[in-house]
Amino acid sequence: DTEVTQTPKHLVMGMTNKKSLKCEQHMGHRAMYWYKQKAKKPPELMFVYSYEKLSINESVPSRFSPECPNSSLLNLHLHALQPEDSALYLCASSHVRAPNQPQHFGDGTRLSIL
Amino acid sequence: QKEVEQNSGPLSVPEGAIASLNCTYSDRGSQSFFWYRQYSGKSPELIMSIYSNGDKEDGRFTAQLNKASQYVSLLIRDSQPSDSATYLCAVNSPAGGTSYGKLTFGQGTILTVHP
Numbered sequence: 001d002t003e004v005t006q007t008p009k010h011l012v013m014g015m016t017n018k019k020s021l022k023c024e025q026h027m028g029h030r031a032m033y034w035y036k037q038k039a040k041k042p043p044e045l046m047f048v049y050s051y052e053k054l055s056i057n058e059s060v061p062s063r064f065s066p067e068c069p070n071s072s073l074l075n076l077h078l079h080a081l082q083p084e085d086s087a088l089y090l091c092a093s094s095h096v097r098a099p100n101q102p103q104h105f106g107d108g109t110r111l112s113i114l
Numbered sequence: 115q116k117e118v119e120q121n122s123g124p125l126s127v128p129e130g131a132i133a134s135l136n137c138t139y140s141d142r143g144s145q146s147f148f149w150y151r152q153y154s155g156k157s158p159e160l161i162m163s164i165y166s167n168g169d170k171e172d173g174r175f176t177a178q179l180n181k182a183s184q185y186v187s188l189l190i191r192d193s194q195p196s197d198s199a200t201y202l203c204a205v206n207s208p209a210g211g212t213s214y215g216k217l218t219f220g221q222g223t224i225l226t227v228h229p
Contacts, residue, residue, distance in 0.1 A: 042202055042219035043158065056216070090157055100146040100165050100206070103217055105157045 003027050004106035006091050012112045015081060021109045023074040023091030032074040033103060034066060035090040043090055049074060050096050081113045118205050120220035129229050133190040137203030137220050140184070145215065146206040147179055149188045152222070153199045162188060193227040200224050 004025045013019050023032065031050050035043035048056035049068040063085075065077040074091055088110050092103040117140040127133045135149075146165050150158035162177040164170045164186065170177045176189040186205075190197055203220040 040222075042222055045216065048216075088157075100163075102146075102148050102160050102163050104160065105150075108157045110155075 004091055004093055004104055006089075006106035006109050008109060009107065010110050010112075012114060013078070013081065014114050015083075017081075018077070018079045020078065021076040021089055021091075021111075023076075023106055024072055025091075025093040025104075025106075026072055027093060027104065028095075029093035029104075030071055030096040031094045032068060033092040033094075034074070034076055035092065035105075037088040037090055037108075047076075078111075081111075083113045086111055086113045118203055118218050118220040120201075120203050120223050122221075122223070124224035124226060126226045126228060127193050129193060129195060129227055131193050131227075133193045133197065133225055133227070135188040135190075135201050135203075135223050135225070137186045137188075137205075138184055139186070139203075139205045139218075141205070141207045141218075142181075142184065144184075144205045144207045147177070147186045148204040148206070148217075149175075149177060149186075150202040150204060150219075151197075151199045152202060158202055190225075193225075195227050195229055198226050 007022045033048050034046040037043045045058050046060045047066045052068045063080050067075040088108045090108045091106045094103045095101045119138045121136045149162040151161045152158045164177040164179045174191045178187045200222040202222045204217050206215040208215050
């Protein structure tokens with residue numbers, strides 16, 4: 001079991017749907033991350049939140065909208081996604097003022113766009 | 115462009131052998147180095163972290179770091195079939211004034227340990 005919890009584990013949605021991915025951690029980490037991982041590729045960074053504020057957006061299309069309502073929660077709102085957005089979406093967290101501390105990953109949400 | 119390169123693989127070793135995984139990185143400002151293991155269909159799992167030159171051992175795993183050569187390696191002794199997975203090298207570098215840096219992953223090396 002991981003200390004970063006992601007829900008749902010699997011999600012199938014149509015291109016016109018709106019859905020949200022949720023991530024929760026209780027490790028006291030104040031940096032949280034969203035990654036996208038396609039098959040046989042490494043994780044690609046999408047967004048970074050530090051102290052609940054968006055600090056890095058890796059030029060992600062606006063159909064992905066992150067939200068960090070508090071220090072334990074991170075959401076990713078999805079709208080009008082494309083088939084190529086099908087992937088494993090990973091949430092991670094780490095301490096902020098400790099660049100040597102590793103990121104801890106959740107189990108991910110496997111997203112399929114019909 | 116900060117790059118992390120891993121030996122291409124796939125790597126196949128017999129059970130009980132030593133598996134050697136290698137990684138080079140381009141950013142000399144990189145501060146911390148990690149090895150993640152990822153089983154098929156699962157998320158990355160941290161198995162080793164290393165921050166200073168030299169060796170770090172944890173059970174059957176040894177990580178080696180040489181900052182002058184910009185080189186990181188992972189040795190797995192007494193390899194087991196359960197070690198069969200993709201191994202991701204990840205390098206943390208300072209980013210845009212942040213205090214936590216950005217993690218850059220290598221492409222991963224697929225390891226198969228056959229009985």
